[in-house]
Amino acid sequence: MAIAPRANAVREDLLRVEGVTKIFDGIVKAVDNVSLTVATGEIFALLGGSGCGKSTLLRMLAGFEAPTQGKIFLAGEDITNLPPYQRPINMMFQSYALFPHLTVWENIAFGLRRDHMPKAQLIERVESMLSLVQLTKYAKRKPHQLSGGQQQRVALARSLAKRPKLLLLDEPLGALDKKLRETTQLELVNIIEEVGVTCVLVTHDQEEAMTMASRIAVMSEGYFLQIGSPDEVYEMPNSRQVADFIGNVNIFDGVVEEDESDHVTIRSADCLHYVGHGISGNSGMVVGVALRPEKILLSKEKPAGTFNWCEGEVTEIAYFGAYTTYHLKLKSGKVIKAQELNNTRDLSCGLTWGDSAFAQWSDLAMVVLTQ
């Protein structure tokens, strides 16, 4: 799903976070012993629900919070105790925090002036930033005279103007409406790629994380559940929480019946699963079988064979245009979701409310979750 997965060339680590913990007021553990490395040129996303500690971690990278424990290194240098104004890191704030009393031009020049950049060079840098975000015409305006999308671009230009080693993005698209978000997402990634800056972004929106980032860390209650590329996190979640958080998923609770090196069979309340790869477990083990809705095929005819299908009644139909989501109530009372692509203009499987339908899937569609 990533728009521009970056080349896997060996790069040196730019950012290294070692065992960082943040405890507020002596009791609230916002970030719990977290370690990570971000390579030069990477776009790294911290993904999680509200209160998972992602913003606190970002604020520690920016220098607004000091870690209770642990160390932060940037390009090999320990920056743990450096105040924000001495770090070669810039941040694009959630809802931007553009200075309301300054014009677009002055906002972008603000950081450069603090470095006492020579005037000619400063003018050139600001102009190039303005043209990068296509706001040259708006240089003289105040932030409140701009639209949300324009403000977002000013904020980006301001945070890029100093050519930071690391760019932090706090919910970069959170303040925009859905339609604008899609186009801005692409624009943002293109600009970041053009500048070639390393990025850490924080978001609660999994689509945003998956389209923009080359790697994602899924966070919950202050620690990382999983770190991986967007497709790894989506197709190979390592736990129920990750599977559940990223996209839609059906999870069947089952017991391992047969455990071979090249396959396993699992019995759940409604069906028998044949998984086409081995797992690190043993027979009799209680596991979850995760199955994404788009990997299920619905039909009215009973499938052949004994594995990887189940029968149910259609209880809900949600039409999204490009695809339709069906809710199927199984015999045990469990409801699963199945997504059918509308690849012809007549609704292909012709199912309606109350119909009895069969769901089937391939033996490579499932992920066995042991935790």
Added chain:
Amino acid sequence: MNNMTNYLRRFFNGRHLVIGIPYLWFLMLALVPLFIVLKISVSEMESTSVSNMVSWSQGWPSIKLNFASYVFIGSDELYVKAYLSSLNYALLTTVICLVIGYPFAYFMARSPKHLQPMLLMLIMLPFWTSFLLRIYAWKTLLVSNGVINNVLMSLGIIKLPLEMMNTPFSLMVGMVYSYLPFMILPLYANLSKLDMRYLEAAADLGTSPLKAFWLITVPLSKAGIIAGAMLVFIPAVGEYVIPELLGGPNTLMIGRVLWDEFFSNNDWPMASAVAVVMILLIMLPMAIYNKYQSEQLEPKP
């Protein structure tokens, strides 16, 4: 007839009444008195009662204008001096109030949330006693055998009592003391709303905290500074009680002159003219500022 009742009904609906009350208030208690003062200021000495403000000639009301008082204000050095010294003391009061009040309001706005109501209370506390009493209290503190001199002398810091009373110093003490809350309150209201993210953004872009204060906090609190300055400056220009009680022979202020014209000289046209000029002196800078402010707010094409 029917038309008339309809018209009346439309006029006296709830919305008009609600908006009408403050307008009526403003009309009765501000515009009408102001008009009377204006009228008296351009009258002859003899015709200074409200009833014969308007004279009747051939069935039409006529108003005779007499600008002698205004001419006199311009020509007599006393008035010009009094105006200048009033503006001077009011400006000084405003500046001192700002210098003391800004840090005060700043730390109040930054203090823990649960302490703020108490701090606010401390600012308001003096209002519980009469203004006049508080000014008299300063008198007992500042006079030659007053509390301050006694303490300083008994500690051996000074040999002779300091002459503080009836000097510009005692006047400024009284003025700053009385008007300080009017500076602090609007500043506090403004500063407590300041979005901390602006300061974080400034720090992120390489600004030290002190620099960020001058580049971000102060410009963003401009509205509070102006509101506070207006609340202090305007009443301070016309202040009468404080210069009367704490001021001396060399602290001439226009409020004193006004009082003298009304009650010692009984020259109402002159007194009214002095008042009108004072109002104009205060209103002119305000009007200019308002115009500038509304131009700032208009979006540029």
